Amino acid sequence: MDITVVGAGVIGLVTALVLEERGHTVRIVAAASGDRTTSAVAGAVWFPYKAGPPDKVAAWATRTRAWLEAIDDRDAGVERVTCYEIAPDDTKPWWASTIEVSRVRAPVTGTPMAWRFIAPRIEPGRFLPWLQARLHAPIEHRVVIDLAAEPGDLVVNCSGLGSRELAGDNLLYPLLGQIAIVDPAAADMTISVTDDRGSEIFYAIPRRDELVLGGCSRPWPPGAPPEVDPELSARIVAQARSLGLDAGAIRSERVGRSPPRARRPHHPQLRPRRRRLHAVPRLRRRRRRARLRYSLITPPKYKPAPTAASTRIATSAISSARERSRPPSTTA
């Protein structure tokens, strides 16, 4: 098949690579790539967070984990680490149905009980270029305004938070995350620690030569550019030290916005309202079918703006794409 993938974050690049490996002809279109994506800001350790439905996410996450663990190339920046998740109670994590987890004391101050598991850790600064280098198709840098107008037999929407405008997917909302990249000092660089007991999530993720400390997860106004908050970094580093994690000086700070979904009832974190389709079978009809195609990529009950307002849609998409194509805020 001839397939267009919209988006060149980790989701778009992995999707494009897997499709190419299965013999499809792939074209990647993205407003921004590499360091200018949210994916470049991620920690990043394998860990389902604020995603659903839980049974499907657990199965998808297990496959992703196996795919990542099968990568046998040091240049990819993917390595296995031992993770400790300190949770507010002893309920087994919903995402752990298909992986081995054990209840142990965490190797931090106070030795609270934690869930221990092995998971792949990704360095986005290595992984994104590695993915890109494996793709035959170069990234076509441009803003997509109408998914249905893209060429190909299939269009796969991997535009992350961009789907709010591009697919009218208002269940997505920006969740601000910030990391401080610090000197590892004498920290144990084989373990990752997540502490989910407080009002804001904390995590420490080791990389080859640096330690990532995070984070926060704050709902952020759509359209507002994220900004590094130095006080937040100081709080994150202080929290690491209070847990006995040896954090050195801050090298840089980064901030970005994750695209989780609004709540759904069958999951403690999620509550369903609408279904949406992200893979859009291309209907080979003319412009009179365009509205039908548009409705395929929008949630049922979503009311697309009337045709007369198409200029408004384009303007909003372009202005938000401009905002998206700005690099995530960074200080060094």
Ligand SMILES: Cc1cc2nc3c(=O)[nH]c(=O)nc-3n(C[C@H](O)[C@H](O)[C@H](O)COP(=O)(O)OP(=O)(O)OC[C@H]3O[C@@H](n4cnc5c(N)ncnc54)[C@H](O)[C@@H]3O)c2cc1C
């Ligand atoms: C501080 C922080 C830490 C995190 N840590 C972790 C972690 O440890 N583990 C984890 O799993 N996740 C983590 N995340 C979340 C993770 O970063 C995101 O879930 C992930 O990067 C989303 O990838 P994506 O490819 O969907 O989106 P993005 O990386 O945002 O990419 C979206 C792509 O779509 C393109 N695009 C958007 N709109 C349009 C348009 N209209 N036209 C053309 N192109 C468009 C963009 O230009 C971009 O190329 C973290 C996030 C943050 C901010």
